[in-house]
Amino acid sequence: MDIARTVSNPDGTPEMADAARTPAEPTVIKREDYRPFGWLIPEIALDFQLGLEKTRVSAKLTVQRNAKADRTDMLRLNGDGLTPLEVVVDGEVVNSWSMDGEDLMVPLVSDSHLVEIVTEIDPSSNTQLMGLYASNGMLCTQCEAEGFRRITFFPDRPDVLSTYRVRMTGPKDQFPVLLSNGNPGASGENDDGTHWAEWHDPWPKPSYLFALVAGDLVANTDTFTTMSGREVTLNIYVREGDLERTGHAMESLKKSMQWDEEVFGREYDLDIFNIVAVSDFNMGAMENKGLNVFNTKYVLADPDTATDGDFDGVEGVIAHEYFHNWSGNRVTCRDWFQLSLKEGFTVLRDQLFSQDMGSEPVKRIEDVRVLRGIQFPEDSGPLAHPIRPDSYREISNFYTATVYNKGAEVIRMMRTMAGEEAFRKGCDLYFERHDGEAATCEDFVKAIEDGAGLDLTQFRRWYSQAGTPQVSVRMEHDGDAVTLHLKQEVPSTPGQPDKQPMPIPLKLALFDKANGSHRGEELVVLDKEEASVTFTDFADKPVLSLNRGFTAPVSIRQEVSGEDLVFLAAHDDDPFARYEAMQELVVTHLKQACAGELDDDARDAGRKAIGDALAAVLADDTLDDLMRGELLILPTQTYLMEQMEAADPGVIHAERQGLRGWLGKQLEADFIALHGRASDMPYSLDAEARGARKVKTQALIYLAEANPALASKMGAGQYDAADNMTDRQGALMVLAGLQTPERTHKLLDYYNRYKDNALVVDKWFAIQAQSLHPHAIEHVKALADHPQFTLKNPNRVRSLYMAFAANPHAFHAADGEGYRMIADLILELDPINPQTAARFVSPFGRWRRIESGRSALMREQLERIAAAGNLSRDTHEQVIRSLG
Numbered sequence: 001m002d003i004a005r006t007v008s009n010p011d012g013t014p015e016m017a018d019a020a021r022t023p024a025e026p027t028v029i030k031r032e033d034y035r036p037f038g039w040l041i042p043e044i045a046l047d048f049q050l051g052l053e054k055t056r057v058s059a060k061l062t063v064q065r066n067a068k069a070d071r072t073d074m075l076r077l078n079g080d081g082l083t084p085l086e087v088v089v090d091g092e093v094v095n096s097w098s099m100d101g102e103d104l105m106v107p108l109v110s111d112s113h114l115v116e117i118v119t120e121i122d123p124s125s126n127t128q129l130m131g132l133y134a135s136n137g138m139l140c141t142q143c144e145a146e147g148f149r150r151i152t153f154f155p156d157r158p159d160v161l162s163t164y165r166v167r168m169t170g171p172k173d174q175f176p177v178l179l180s181n182g183n184p185g186a187s188g189e190n191d192d193g194t195h196w197a198e199w200h201d202p203w204p205k206p207s208y209l210f211a212l213v214a215g216d217l218v219a220n221t222d223t224f225t226t227m228s229g230r231e232v233t234l235n236i237y238v239r240e241g242d243l244e245r246t247g248h249a250m251e252s253l254k255k256s257m258q259w260d261e262e263v264f265g266r267e268y269d270l271d272i273f274n275i276v277a278v279s280d281f282n283m284g285a286m287e288n289k290g291l292n293v294f295n296t297k298y299v300l301a302d303p304d305t306a307t308d309g310d311f312d313g314v315e316g317v318i319a320h321e322y323f324h325n326w327s328g329n330r331v332t333c334r335d336w337f338q339l340s341l342k343e344g345f346t347v348l349r350d351q352l353f354s355q356d357m358g359s360e361p362v363k364r365i366e367d368v369r370v371l372r373g374i375q376f377p378e379d380s381g382p383l384a385h386p387i388r389p390d391s392y393r394e395i396s397n398f399y400t401a402t403v404y405n406k407g408a409e410v411i412r413m414m415r416t417m418a419g420e421e422a423f424r425k426g427c428d429l430y431f432e433r434h435d436g437e438a439a440t441c442e443d444f445v446k447a448i449e450d451g452a453g454l455d456l457t458q459f460r461r462w463y464s465q466a467g468t469p470q471v472s473v474r475m476e477h478d479g480d481a482v483t484l485h486l487k488q489e490v491p492s493t494p495g496q497p498d499k500q501p502m503p504i505p506l507k508l509a510l511f512d513k514a515n516g517s518h519r520g521e522e523l524v525v526l527d528k529e530e531a532s533v534t535f536t537d538f539a540d541k542p543v544l545s546l547n548r549g550f551t552a553p554v555s556i557r558q559e560v561s562g563e564d565l566v567f568l569a570a571h572d573d574d575p576f577a578r579y580e581a582m583q584e585l586v587v588t589h590l591k592q593a594c595a596g597e598l599d600d601d602a603r604d605a606g607r608k609a610i611g612d613a614l615a616a617v618l619a620d621d622t623l624d625d626l627m628r629g630e631l632l633i634l635p636t637q638t639y640l641m642e643q644m645e646a647a648d649p650g651v652i653h654a655e656r657q658g659l660r661g662w663l664g665k666q667l668e669a670d671f672i673a674l675h676g677r678a679s680d681m682p683y684s685l686d687a688e689a690r691g692a693r694k695v696k697t698q699a700l701i702y703l704a705e706a707n708p709a710l711a712s713k714m715g716a717g718q719y720d721a722a723d724n725m726t727d728r729q730g731a732l733m734v735l736a737g738l739q740t741p742e743r744t745h746k747l748l749d750y751y752n753r754y755k756d757n758a759l760v761v762d763k764w765f766a767i768q769a770q771s772l773h774p775h776a777i778e779h780v781k782a783l784a785d786h787p788q789f790t791l792k793n794p795n796r797v798r799s800l801y802m803a804f805a806a807n808p809h810a811f812h813a814a815d816g817e818g819y820r821m822i823a824d825l826i827l828e829l830d831p832i833n834p835q836t837a838a839r840f841v842s843p844f845g846r847w848r849r850i851e852s853g854r855s856a857l858m859r860e861q862l863e864r865i866a867a868a869g870n871l872s873r874d875t876h877e878q879v880i881r882s883l884g
């Protein structure tokens, strides 16, 4: 990866190395250009002399001609910011090598060689956190996607698989723990205060799965016995003070291992499984073989410092990384265009796992909310791309909600169409066929096709076409026949003006209004642009419940009366569909209100219908609180903006808050009672207690809009009484949006209480950046000068600025100040950490679908960034695509 590297100027200011900056037009890498690598590297032995400022890396590569590739007498080894100190071929120092840009070119004439290369790196100056870097006095690596080339010269591509032997030596007091992939080998001490350790990974892997960790760490150790009776040692390594917060992660790991055996028949394959938590990390976690490296955020959890959502996050990410051991590591990707092969499949696997561990419908609702909140906007904006992209400039930019979450939905559709059992057969066949290989999305589809007995010819379009399909449905009732006229349209996206129809599996039910039930679900696969299906024996016009369980990642357009939505919100036996009806009721009303289509009477009538439905939800004792909490959540402002062509965030905010306040007033007594009931529930992690905590804060959110003085008192009470972070954070989040003295007191108390816990300090920043407070922008500006704020730590940057960019009310301030602030951030962060900087560009992609004033202001900032020059390849690509 040619991500920018930082070097120090003589005056100490960071400056980007030339090669790291964007050339006039960075190379476009195309999927169709894939060619196998000319050489195989069956084995690599790495020797590390570790130091925070200087690490010396000696690599020994066995190199063999690849008979399946075009013949070449040149070995190209990728590098990024490296200088070869020594190149040895078959035992002889050679000078015949040359550099091609950042890559090392070594001429080789025979069919097999031993190539040795020595390099030196400075982990402490690695602020982009790719390759080998220092974090809090420890050393760790991040190699996906192209970080290995920042450690040593190597064919840094996922289709070159090697077995790794690693030996590392370092000062024992500084790095008492020395870890790498695979199983541990010999270790020992030297007389000079250093010690060494060897690791051997027997499973061939691509370089992106390499990992090394050296540091002063302690472990929570446990064991797991696999289905064939092998005992595996499990370690979760953290810094000393964090050990007591690792219990949930360990439980999650053991459950994941068990679940993967039971549900997918996948067994773990090494003697040891290590997880290391690091506080400086660009993403959530990384599935390096046998040595997963995690952002502390997804390892550490206890009731005092982590919310219920955080607990779920830990469980889900631990599962995700563990599941990669098969879907990603044993079967890896041929090239980065196939990223969804491992990511889409693994996301689906972690979603199914979490569904099984907790509430299935609630998990589904949460996953769909993420899809609609992040992926749908991506798919309708300038950064839209298929789940298997055709080209990229910087692969880091393609770790997207499309590749991950839509990728999971696409595989979920295959599972829906095949049925669980047949789908499992397809998965078994995929693992059997491709174990030890670097495979393609096509290989996966073919295995499901063959194993599950499905014809997926047309379905493959889901891999190649971007854009969220829109399905419109019209119901006709004639005599006793009901006909559904379905029509699909896949919108044009950048580079893809014309689309072909795709098979869209829609689970549906037709409800009899009189008795509130239906005759069973049907699965209709809409595979043409237009189709009609008829059902008979319906004397009365039924109510249609469509896309139940969200079987297809599409948006539905349907003329449906408010009355029918109220019916479904109260009666649908599919919890997802019930949630959907409730959301639709609100969305329809708010869209009309925002478009100025409602006079006062009509607005009141719309609000009343929603109020009645909400009252029914509050009163329905067949619902558990986790589900009730979902039904109480109003559609997000981002989702509402997504429903409109020229959205006005100010108007949407006002209407949405207006509705919330109205509902809070109407149902004030119910919300107070709900808050009281929920407050009586003692803390535990079971579903009932979690549900109570969820509705408690929901009640407070409504009351805050209706009766701020009361909500402020109740919020302060909830905060003071809290014996857990969910209640404390929920209360503080509500208080942060209010202009009351309690706000100041509790924010201060929270900070003082938790100022030594980085993850909670992150929350403290985020709560303020996300708040509905009218001065949120000023607060964020002040927080950027806080002594605990730093651009060097991605969690901290995201806690302040991602939270802010996701706060539509503040980010879309009418004077453009929010846009200016994020553009300034991008320019300042880009030289330090381009990967993280580039992620802040996407909120600007909305510029085409927002009202004209803000549209111009957003574009202006994009142009300002583009004109700045010397941008990283990451940021440059995102800005150019966003300007489209």
Ligand code: 0A1
Binding pocket: 142, 144, 145, 282, 283, 284, 285, 286, 287, 320, 321, 343, 399
């Ligand atoms: N494969 C990881 C995601 C990941 C990608 C790039 C990274 O570089 C900073 C880190 C992690 C996953 O899906 O969990």
Ligand code: ZN
Binding pocket: 320, 324, 342, 343, 346
């Ligand atoms: Zn993943």
